[in-house]
Amino acid sequence: MAGELVTLIVIFVLAMFVGFEVITKVPPTLHTPLMSGSNAISGISIIGALIAAGRGDARTSEILGLLAVIFAMINVVGGFLVTDRMLRMFRKKPGDRP
Amino acid sequence: MITAFTELLYLLAAVLFIVGLKRLSSPATARGGNVIGSAGMVIAIVATLALSGILTWRMILLGVVIGSATGAVLAQRVQMTAMPQMVALLNGFGGAASALVASAEFLSPLPTVGVGAPPHVNLTVGLSVLVGAVTFSGSLVAFGKLQELLTGRAVVYPLQKVSNALFLAATLAGVVWLVVQPENRVVFAVLAALSLLLGVLVVIPIGGADMPVVISLLNSYSGIAAAMTGFVIANHGLIITGALVGASGIILTQIMCKAMNRSLANVLFGGFGATAAVGGEREKALAARGVRSVTPEDAATMLAYANQAVVVPGYGLAVAQAQHEVRELADLLEKKGVTVKYAIHPVAGRMPGHMNVLLAEANVPYDKLVEMDEINPQFSHTDVALVIGANDVVNPAARSNQTSPLYGMPILDVDRARNVIVLKRSMRPGFAGVENELFYDARTSMLFGDAKESLKKLVQEVKAV
Numbered sequence: 001m002a003g004e005l006v007t008l009i010v011i012f013v014l015a016m017f018v019g020f021e022v023i024t025k026v027p028p029t030l031h032t033p034l035m036s037g038s039n040a041i042s043g044i045s046i047i048g049a050l051i052a053a054g055r056g057d058a059r060t061s062e063i064l065g066l067l068a069v070i071f072a073m074i075n076v077v078g079g080f081l082v083t084d085r086m087l088r089m090f091r092k093k094p095g096d097r098p
Numbered sequence: 099m100i101t102a103f104t105e106l107l108y109l110l111a112a113v114l115f116i117v118g119l120k121r122l123s124s125p126a127t128a129r130g131g132n133v134i135g136s137a138g139m140v141i142a143i144v145a146t147l148a149l150s151g152i153l154t155w156r157m158i159l160l161g162v163v164i165g166s167a168t169g170a171v172l173a174q175r176v177q178m179t180a181m182p183q184m185v186a187l188l189n190g191f192g193g194a195a196s197a198l199v200a201s202a203e204f205l206s207p208l209p210t211v212g213v214g215a216p217p218h219v220n221l222t223v224g225l226s227v228l229v230g231a232v233t234f235s236g237s238l239v240a241f242g243k244l245q246e247l248l249t250g251r252a253v254v255y256p257l258q259k260v261s262n263a264l265f266l267a268a269t270l271a272g273v274v275w276l277v278v279q280p281e282n283r284v285v286f287a288v289l290a291a292l293s294l295l296l297g298v299l300v301v302i303p304i305g306g307a308d309m310p311v312v313i314s315l316l317n318s319y320s321g322i323a324a325a326m327t328g329f330v331i332a333n334h335g336l337i338i339t340g341a342l343v344g345a346s347g348i349i350l351t352q353i354m355c356k357a358m359n360r361s362l363a364n365v366l367f368g369g370f371g372a373t374a375a376v377g378g379e380r381e382k383a384l385a386a387r388g389v390r391s392v393t394p395e396d397a398a399t400m401l402a403y404a405n406q407a408v409v410v411p412g413y414g415l416a417v418a419q420a421q422h423e424v425r426e427l428a429d430l431l432e433k434k435g436v437t438v439k440y441a442i443h444p445v446a447g448r449m450p451g452h453m454n455v456l457l458a459e460a461n462v463p464y465d466k467l468v469e470m471d472e473i474n475p476q477f478s479h480t481d482v483a484l485v486i487g488a489n490d491v492v493n494p495a496a497r498s499n500q501t502s503p504l505y506g507m508p509i510l511d512v513d514r515a516r517n518v519i520v521l522k523r524s525m526r527p528g529f530a531g532v533e534n535e536l537f538y539d540a541r542t543s544m545l546f547g548d549a550k551e552s553l554k555k556l557v558q559e560v561k562a563v
Contacts, residue, residue, distance in 0.1 A: 023119065035347075035449065
């Protein structure tokens with residue numbers, strides 16, 4: 001059990017470093033889409049929400065799971081769509097379609 | 099229950115998120131990157147639904163339909179000027195989802211979490227609820243401030259820091275208690291309630307213009323909350339992804355603080371912008387000097403005969419929703435042979451990169467937007483600097499006046515341009531509550547009025563020149 005926890009911590013720490021490396025290369029002009037996009041990605045807790053809502057073991061868990069699915073889906077769908085809406089507007093020359 | 103195959107699919111999703119974020123390093127590849135990221139999310143969701151032994155579908159279908167529809171409508175309807183609020187709201191929902199997942203696991207009869215589970219699992223439940231709930235309520239307060247449902251001023255009261263520290267200590271004690279007595283549901287409920295309250299209490303003392311920092315920080319929290327939930331359900335995908343987002347928020351927070359020359363502690367606990375500063379001797383002397391106001395006609399002439407004009411947009415541009423008018427004016431000037439550039443301060447607007455999005459919406463090509471370090475040496479050979487609704491980020495006191503609260507903050511050196519035209523509604527000071535020497539400079543002309551109206555007049559006059 002302790003070994004498993006250590007593995008999880010290792011993954012967490014290494015992923016933080018990957019995050020730092022990748023994000024520092026994002027130029028300031030894209031910081032707003034970066035925030036909304038990374039926000040959409042943090043909606044990954046949808047995985048846990050789906051599992052909790054679909055296990056059907058206890059009423060309370062099921063209802064909390066339902067709320068979690070709603071919140072996470074708003075986060076995911078809203079986040080990716082609004083990021084796309086913004087990125088669609090960034091053009092190098094007037095009239096360019098990226 | 100979760101098979102090795104599902105785990106591999108989650109890994110694939112995490113890899114796609116990383117590749118997607120990497121593509122955000124250039125505006126040319128960014129849109130594709132976002133598509134790759136969303137593909138990762140689809141894979142993660144489908145893998146969960148198909149392979150993790152879902153038993154009842156009713157709640158899932160209901161939740162997915164309501165959530166997706168709401169998200170899609172929000173994303174379509176939101177105005178670009180309201181993007182900071184939108185991100186704050188989505189952030190809050192992400193935090194809430196993480197806290198709710200941890201709660202659902204804890205309260206379920208499963209042996210792996212809650213009663214009978216190893217202490218470290220229940221510890222992560224406590225942390226997930228704490229961080230998730232703080233993210234949720236804190237983001238809602240930030241949303242309220244940005245949407246102007248709540249006062250944008252910092253709300254401060256006596257012993258605030260002490261009481262907030264006590265609240266934090268109580269919440270952490272609640273986490274420990276939960277580990278010791280996982281069967282006690284009252285502890286769980288109290289922990290959740292305290293965490294929600296804590297989120298409100300830590301954000302209300304922060305002023306509206308410091309929201310870029312708060313949103314970045316809450317962004318980081320929503321990632322950390324997701325990662326904590328990953329610990330609860332031992333899911334590598336959640337941990338990797340949560341850590342990525344956590345890192346992203348931390349970096350943006352650092353960038354914002356540096357751009358204001360303030361420490362994170364000062365932003366969070368300084369109560370900056372609680373009251374307007376009392377004018378010192380220097381400021382009274384300034385006010386006595388008076389400002390020079392200019393007619394749209396004269397301003398248009400100055401602009402039309404310039405070789406180079408630099409537009410400096412600020413929050414006032416967003417409030418007036420004047421991005422399209424700026425672009426129209428710039429187009430006209432360019433037709434008359436004026437070189438037009440845009441100078442972007444890192445904390446202009448209410449979130450990092452906000453001005454860039456607004457100008458992109460108005461069809462301004464992104465290579466015309468110049469960052470602070472690059473544009474500053476160019477002001478000395480700029481004929482006209484056109485400041486639209488920006489204040490503190492162009493205040494020369496940041497360079498020269500050691501007693502100013504702005505002292506040391508990197509600014510746009512607008513005062514080095516040959517002429518400065520400032521579009522502003524009134525002489526009201528900016529967020530920092532200090533007078534701006536720039537407005538009293540001999541080279542500065544003030545054009546008072548709503549930014550959108552003033553720009554429309556300028557467009558008319560430039561056409562007539």
